[in-house]
Amino acid sequence: MHNFLFYFSILIVLSTLIPFIRHDFWIFRIFEYPRLQKLVLNAVVLLVVLVFYFPSTNAEFAIALALLLNLSYLTYLIFPFTIFGKKQIISSKKPHELDNLKVLIANVYQDNRKSGDYHKLIKECNPDVILMVETNKWWQEQMDSIGNQYPYQLKVPLENTYGMLLYSRLKLNEGTVKFLVEDDIPSIETFVILPSGQKIKLFCLHPQPPVPQENPRSTERDMEILMIAEKAKTSSYPVIVMGDLNDVAWSYTTELFGKVSGLLDPRRGRGFFNSFNAKYFFLRFPLDHIFCSTDFTLSGIKRLPSCGSDHFPMCVELQYNPKAETFNEPPKATEVDYELAEEKLSKVK
Known part of the structure; x- marks a missing residue:
């Protein structure tokens, strides 16, 4: 050899x-x-x-x-x-019923200037809720013109590549911006009110990746992800978690998140939907995520065309259907999983 x-x-x-x-x-x-x-x-x-x-x-x-x-x-x-794997979340049988919620996640890449492409994408995708990350004041100024269609907003423009803009055509209630782990890394918590009046608890996050130029360790990222997992687990409302988690769908931290939170990953049994890196074909990973509680079915999941960013936008359509809880299969945590989660959460406390 x-x-x-x-x-x-x-x-x-x-x-x-x-x-x-x-x-x-x-x-x-x-x-x-x-x-x-x-x-x-x-x-x-x-x-x-x-x-x-x-x-x-x-x-x-x-x-x-x-x-x-x-x-x-x-x-x-x-x-x-892969498409041969078992689905965690079942497909919607009636995908166009009233309580559908279509969400768009877009890491725009702060220095990207193709805001017009995102306006076109929003018109084509027609989401109910839009989360844009890596957004600074310039991006807010470019996107605020969608305010007529998306009047409910939570905005945290920052110049450190961790700004967030949340636009919704559905009413948002009790929306707050949190700095759970680090003083300059925000997350968003809010209720989204479906047309039927049903409240959905929505968590949006974008923690730092474990890379030398950002943060040489994953401690803070893992802690933020697991803090959201605990919040999701104790919520008395249906839950959606979305954002650029800077972690792949199959990492032990993301798997631990799923087990602790009990949330479902629509990718399982459907494909990778690699959202990063849009510029290099062979170096692509699923970093932009949407997880939901067991009372949702899946009406659609798409990776959308690149708009000049190093991330592809992701569009996911969920349908609130409490009966789905009987058919969905949430991951389950063992005592070892809870101990590992607590150990990771205690590192920065």
């Missing part, structure tokens, strides 16, 4: 093993993101090894076996997000 192929194979296997080290430092967390990319590379390398460099020594056989096991494990991890 060629030396490069030998050591590259070791690197691929190590990239899967590193996330098992549950440390908050960015180098351990960042390897959780490219699971699909690792699977593709692993499959290609294993094929090359078996076809062109069939193992002839014990070390080469060990590497080939490690690649095979790694491929099986990565397939197991990714399978729930």
